[in-house]
Amino acid sequence: MAVTIRDVAEASGVHVSTVSRAFSAPHLVNPETRTRVLAIAEDLGYRPNRAARALTTGRTHNIGLIVADIANPFFPPLIKAAQAQARLRDYHVFVADTDEDPQVEEDLIQTLTKQVDGVLLCSPRLTNRTIERLREEVPFVVVNRRAKGMPTVLMDVGRGARQAVEHLTALGHRRIALVTGPSGSWTSKEMQEAAAAMNDVDVVFLGPNPPTELGGLAAATDVIASGATGVLAYNDLVAIGLIEGLAERGKSVPGDVSVIGVDDIVPGRLSRPKLTTIAMPTAAAGRIAVDLLLQSVDSAATAAATMLETALIVRESTGKAHR
Amino acid sequence: MAVTIRDVAEASGVHVSTVSRAFSAPHLVNPETRTRVLAIAEDLGYRPNRAARALTTGRTHNIGLIVADIANPFFPPLIKAAQAQARLRDYHVFVADTDEDPQVEEDLIQTLTKQVDGVLLCSPRLTNRTIERLREEVPFVVVNRRAKGMPTVLMDVGRGARQAVEHLTALGHRRIALVTGPSGSWTSKEMQEAAAAMNDVDVVFLGPNPPTELGGLAAATDVIASGATGVLAYNDLVAIGLIEGLAERGKSVPGDVSVIGVDDIVPGRLSRPKLTTIAMPTAAAGRIAVDLLLQSVDSAATAAATMLETALIVRESTGKAHR
C-alpha cells in the first residue's frame, strides 16, 4: 500500500495535521519540525493523495483542455504551452479530442466537469446557447471564439485576413477566393466578415470545408471554377491540400494562383512552395488561457476578452497576378 | 453546491447506501426502488464525485498517456484511439508531453502516478532501469519499446526496415544511409539492427537526429557526403525534412536519391514527391495498449509483448538507382 500522511506522522512523532501543515501552511509550524517532517516524508516516499485532497478542498487541481482535433498541427503548440503553464501552478491538464463533433464535445465537457476545476475550450463548435448552459457547471475559458460573459482569448484573424487580402491586391489580384472552414468556426466567420468588407476586390466564398489537407484538396476544383487568382485558405493544412489539388489539375502556385494559409505550422514552412501565411500566437494563447482560467477558478470570473496579434508572413506561395 | 448522493437519498426516502448500490450494484436493490432512485438522481442532476469514489475504491478511473511530442503526427492517431477505447471503459486519459526530455518524462510519471490507475508509456526515452523502478509505483504498458516483465505493444519496425532495404536493393541501390532518431529510441535501434544484418548492401548510420523535419533538414549534408543513393529515415518527418534539405543542395528525390520514411503520416501522403514509407498501426496500438493496461490494473499484469505488423507503402520518393 502507498504511504500516507499518517505514516509520516507516526514516523516523525507528530500529529497528521502537523504533517499536513508542514506542506500546505509552512508558517504555522516550527521550522525545525517542518524540516524533520519533510525529510521523513521524502524518505518514506510520501506523495499526497490528490483524490483525498480534492475531496476536502473541492479542488482537483486538474483542468480540461478540449480541442477539435489533436492531429491538426495548430493545436500542439497551444497544448504544450498550456501544459507547461499549468504545471507551473501545480495543475494538470486533461486533453480531449472532439473529432470536430459538437455532440462529442458536449459529452466530453459533461463527463469532464466533475473532475476538473475548469475547462479550456479551444475553437469550440458548439452553439453559444449550449456553452451558456454548460458554463453553469464549471468555469470556462474560451479560445478562438467570442462568448459573452466569459473570459475569452482571441487571435486577431480579422486583421490577419485584411492584411492577407491587401497583400494579394497589392500583387495585382482582383478576384480572391476565401476557402472557409467548418460552419461552426468563429475564425471562419471572422475571416469572411473581414474579407467581405474589403474594397477594390471581388471575394468569393467557397465552403464550408473540413479544416484538413483533404478539405483543401477537395476545394481545388471550386477554386479553379471560381476564376480567382488569389486564395486565402482557412488554415495551412487546407492551403497545403489545396496547392496539391491545384498541382494535380495543372495549376502552379504561385505561378497561376497565389495561396495564403493561416497558423504558420511547421509543415507549411517546409512545404514547397513555402507557404505565405498568417502566424497565430498559439503558445501565448495557451499560456494566457490557463492563467485566465485559474484566475476565474479562484475568484469570480473576469469576463474580459484578450485579443492577441497575428502577423502576415510572406514566403513563396504568393506572387504577382498575371492576366 | 453540487448535488450529492445524500441529496438523492433524502429525496427518494432511502439510505445513501441504497442509492450507491442503485448505481454500482443494481442486482442488490429492488428494481422498483432502483428506477425510482435513478429517476430522482437524473432529476436532481446528480453526478457521482469521482474524487470521493477514488478515495474509497482506490481507482481514479484515469489513465496517463505519455508521449515524447504531441506535435509529431505519429502520435495523434494513437492518442485518439486510446482515448476512444478508454472512454468505452469509462476511463479518462491524461495526455502529457515530455518534449523528448527523459527528465521531464520521469517527473511527469512521478506526479501522474497518484492520480491515475495506470500509465501508457509511448516511445519512452528513459533507461530501462528507471522504468523498472517507476513501475513499482504504478502499472505500465509500454509502447514502442521492449521492457521485460511489462506488457508491451510493439510494431514490427525491424521487418519494416528489412522490407525497405530490400525495396531499395531491388531498385539497384548498393549504398544505403540510415538516418537514425534519438539515441534512447528503441525503434531506432531496431531499425539499425535489422539494416545491419542485410546482405549485398552497404549501410551507413547517420545520427542520432531529432525526430523532426529539422532533424532531417540538417541531415542532408551528411547524406550527400555519405555517397548513399538510398535513404531510410527514422520517420516521415525526418524524411520530409531530408527531401527539402537535399533539394536545397540540388539533389532531387527520387532522381538522385531515394528516400523512405516511417509512420505513414498524412503530410507524407501529400508531400511532393509522395513519400514511400513504412506504415505503422498506431491506432491499433493505442486501442490494444489501453486494453492491456486496464487488464493489468484489475488483475496481475500479463507481461506479454504484442507485436503488430507494419507495411511498406511504395509511393513516389523511391526509384531506380542511376550511376
Next chain:
DNA sequence: GACAGTGATACAAACGATTGCACTAAAGTA
C-alpha cells in the same frame, strides 16, 4: 504575580462516496 498574547501542536469533524455487516420480513424447507 496575574494575565493577555502568541507560537506550536493536537484533536476531531468534515468532504462524498463505498462496502462489510446487521437486521427485518417474507419465502422455502422439513
Next chain:
DNA sequence: TACTTTAGTGCAATCGTTTGTATCACTGTC
C-alpha cells in the same frame, strides 16, 4: 410449526486529507 434461506435495506466504518477549534507552554506586560 420451527427452521433456514434470501432479498432488500439500513448502519457505520473507512478512504487520506484539510482545517476550525482547543490546548498548552511560554513570553512579555503592567
